[in-house]
Amino acid sequence: MKITSVILHYIQMKLKNPFTNSFSTVKDRHFIIVEAITEDGATGWGECVAFNQPWYTEETIHTCSYLLKDLLIPSIIGRQIDHPNELESIFAQVRRNPMAKSALEGALWDLYAQKRGLSLSKALGGQKKQVEAGISIGLKKNDEELYSAIDKSLTQGYKRIKLKIKPGQDISLISKVRRRYPDIAIMADANSAYTLADLDLLRELDQYDLMMIEQPLAYNDLYEHALLQKELKTKICLDESIQSAHDALQAIRFGSCRVINLKIGRVGGLSESIKILKLCEDEGVDVWCGGMIETGISRAHTIALASMKAVNLPGDISSTQNYWHRDITAPEVVVSNGYIDTPTSPGLGFDIDRDALEAFTMHKERFHA
Structure with a gap:
């Protein structure tokens, strides 16, 4: 599969109830939703789960945004990738930063499963x-x-x-x-x-x-x-x-x-x-x-x-x-x-609610081969 474009959706969602642990209380969640599109029009989805502040690990939404835009997406866009496992060597230029890497890799696993007619499971x-x-x-x-x-x-x-x-x-x-x-x-x-x-x-x-x-x-x-x-x-x-x-x-x-x-x-x-x-x-x-x-x-x-x-x-x-x-x-x-x-349909097994995604989106960034 060849990724020809990637869209980053920066979204904000309000929790029904605040969630408190020993360090922080979370009331709203910000995410980067990764939409990866192949040359034949298939779409795969990933998600960056980093928090706004580095209280959980050192990564934040902001650091992940930089890594995705400046390093990770450019390293795969327009490139033939047969299996998501290949990303380990492609991303080797970047030390650590696992949440940024995972967000993009997740979209490729979704695409890989869809292409083979398999559920992600x-x-x-x-x-x-x-x-x-x-x-x-x-x-x-x-x-x-x-x-x-x-x-x-x-x-x-x-x-x-x-x-x-x-x-x-x-x-x-x-x-x-x-x-x-x-x-x-x-x-x-x-x-x-x-x-x-x-x-x-x-x-x-x-x-x-x-x-x-x-x-x-x-x-x-x-x-x-x-x-x-x-x-x-x-x-x-x-x-x-x-x-x-x-x-x-x-x-x-x-x-x-x-x-x-x-x-x-x-x-x-x-x-x-x-x-x-x-x-x-x-x-x-x-x-x-x-x-x-x-x-x-x-x-x-x-x-x-x-x-x-x-x-x-x-x-x-x-x-x-x-x-x-x-x-x-x-x-x-x-x-x-x-x-x-466990979902059985190809890929994630869930549909993307585009209307909800748009409603929660603050802004988008697009990248093309």
């Missing part, structure tokens, strides 16, 4: 007809709001509840939830809010039968997580620390974690995600697919990835209605009895 090697859904619940103003969110999630059938924690809202929060819900699957996500000086506090979490604690220490750390994992019964899951298959290999060898949260954008795309899944399967490490408060485009990519056999835990892939009044894809992603159906 099948193109990746996915086998599951349904994927297990978990949900992430942000920090709330009070216990009643938290319990209401959990009750709603349980009614919708989610297989796992992830609770955000931070210093001052950790042991008391988890203990209250565990007393009220003694039998549900719960995990805690710290978003790098602690240090080894908090070892005694983190040890207290062992008594609450958590599935895991996600990224308790620094966002770029492997060594101290390895020290911490030796002190905890609870499994450590790494998120921000894993930005490549090499990072995952190091984390496993060091003993830094026993679970990996796999986010497509954070690791540079679907091709790198597949490498990480193969590694986790070979090493017996649990893995699940995380979310980035994204649109239906990125959610479609994540569902396809979660359909692969090596993904063995429920991921953060919740219903569209939990986040948006209106999405840019149709039909909506729906969780039914804790599962999401």
Whole structure:
């Protein structure tokens, strides 16, 4: 396939409810939606999931825009590309910046699957007809709001509840939830809010039968997580620390974690995600697919990835209605009895709602061969 033009749609969408973690409260989301068009008129879609500010990783919407416009798009436009895996060598001129790379790579995976008449799931090697859904619940103003969110999630059938924690809202929060819900699957996500000086506090979490604690220490750390994992019964899951298959290999060898949260954008795309899944399967490490408060485009990519056999835990892939009044894809992603159906039609398996896309678009940029 030869990409002859790329359109970047800069969009803004308002969340139904603010989402708060240990560092930030997100009320509105900005995205760069990538529309890649081939010489025969086929269209593939990708999404840049970076935030406005670099609180999650160093990338932002603004840095990704620069990388896409000045380096990544020029490197592929007008070029014959037979498989998305080729982008690794083409993008080798650019160090790191995985979210920018993933946005463009995702559009090419969509095109690749369409060209072969395969769903994205099948193109990746996915086998599951349904994927297990978990949900992430942000920090709330009070216990009643938290319990209401959990009750709603349980009614919708989610297989796992992830609770955000931070210093001052950790042991008391988890203990209250565990007393009220003694039998549900719960995990805690710290978003790098602690240090080894908090070892005694983190040890207290062992008594609450958590599935895991996600990224308790620094966002770029492997060594101290390895020290911490030796002190905890609870499994450590790494998120921000894993930005490549090499990072995952190091984390496993060091003993830094026993679970990996796999986010497509954070690791540079679907091709790198597949490498990480193969590694986790070979090493017996649990893995699940995380979310980035994204649109239906990125959610479609994540569902396809979660359909692969090596993904063995429920991921953060919740219903569209939990986040948006209106999405840019149709039909909506729906969780039914804790599962999401894996699309079977060629490519993403979702249609782009052009009217919604236009309504949310602030501006566009076009690039041609």
